[in-house]
Amino acid sequence: MSEAFDFTTTYVHLGLGARVDPLPDFQWTPEYLAGYTQRTESDGDEGRLVVLMDQPASWESWERHPAGDELVVLLAGRVDLIQEIDGEPHVVELEPGMAVINPPGVWHTADVHQPGRALFITAGRGTEARPR
Numbered sequence: 596m597s598e599a600f601d602f603t604t605t606y607v608h609l610g611l612g613a614r615v616d617p618l619p620d621f622q623w624t625p626e627y628l629a630g631y632t633q634r635t636e637s638d639g640d641e642g643r644l645v646v647l648m649d650q651p652a653s654w655e656s657w658e659r660h661p662a663g664d665e666l667v668v669l670l671a672g673r674v675d676l677i678q679e680i681d682g683e684p685h686v687v688e689l690e691p692g693m694a695v696i697n698p699p700g701v702w703h704t705a706d707v708h709q710p711g712r713a714l715f716i717t718a719g720r721g722t723e724a725r726p727r
Contacts, residue, residue, distance in 0.1 A: 600617060600619070602647045603647050603648070603649065603712075604619075605617050605618060605619045605621070606618045606621045606644060606645060606646045606647075607644075607645045608631075608635055608638075608642060608643070608644055608645070609642065609643040609644075609645060609716075610635060610637075610638040610641075610642050611637070611638050611639075611641055611642070616635075618631070628722070631644075631719070632719075632720060632721075635719075635720075639720075640662040640663055640718060640720055642718070642719070642720065643716050643717060643718060643719070644715075644716075644717045644719035645714070645715070645716050645717075646714070646715045646717070647670075647712065647713075647714050647715075648712065648713055648715065649710070649711070649712050650669075650672055650674055650705065650707050650710060650711050650712060650713050651707070651710045652707055652710070653704075653705060653706045653707045654704045654705045654706075654707075654727065655726070655727055656704065656724045656725060656726055656727050657679070657702045657703065657704045657724065657725050657726075657727055658702070658703060658704070658722060658723065658724045658725075659697075659700055659701055659702045659703065659722070659723050660697065660699060660700070660717055660718050660719065660720075660721070660722050661699055661700045661720075661721045661722075661723070662699065662718040662719070662720040662721050662722075663699050663718030664696050664697065664698060664699060664718060665696065665697040665703075665715060665716065665717045665718065666694060666695075666696055666714075666715070666716040666717075667689075667694060667695050667696075667697065667713055667714070667715055668692075668693075668694040668713060668714040668715075669689040669690065669691055669692070669693055669694070669711060669712075669713050670691060670692075670711065670712045670713060670714060671691050671711035671712045672691070672707065672708075672709045672710050672711015672712065672713075673688075673689070673690055673707075673708045673709035673711065674689045674705050674706065674707050674708065674709075674711065674713070675687065675688055675689070675705065675706040675708065676689055676695050676697075676703060676704075676705050677703060677704050677705065677706065678697060678701050678702070678703045679701065679702040679703070680701065691711070699718070702725070704727055
């Protein structure tokens with residue numbers, strides 16, 4: 596029997612064989628991310644990290660995901676997702692219910708105009724970040 600969990604604090608990993616692994620202790624630290632990558636290595640580039648996150652303020656960094664596309668669905672708020680395409684910013688305005696795809700390897704960040712919440716489905720293997 597399955598138990599309900601709070602998706603804002605327990606993320607999930609989607610793995611090969613249609614497997615869903617809850618990640619109740621997920622942390623955005625280099626140590627945790629390295630361990631997560633090691634534990635899910637057998638899923639290769641097909642593994643996905645699924646995260647429901649509040650978006651209280653503009654991001655302080657850029658990130659990119661070389662292993663595959665990232666789907667971003669804005670559930671509440673108003674956000675400009677900014678992708679760096681050929682060295683130039685490409686702004687995608689998002690309102691609730693809208694989505695955008697970050698292609699593999701494209702640096703992206705976000706300006707939050709109205710705090711809200713977003714769902715991210717990410718090919719997390721090899722994710723990189725840099726200061727904004």
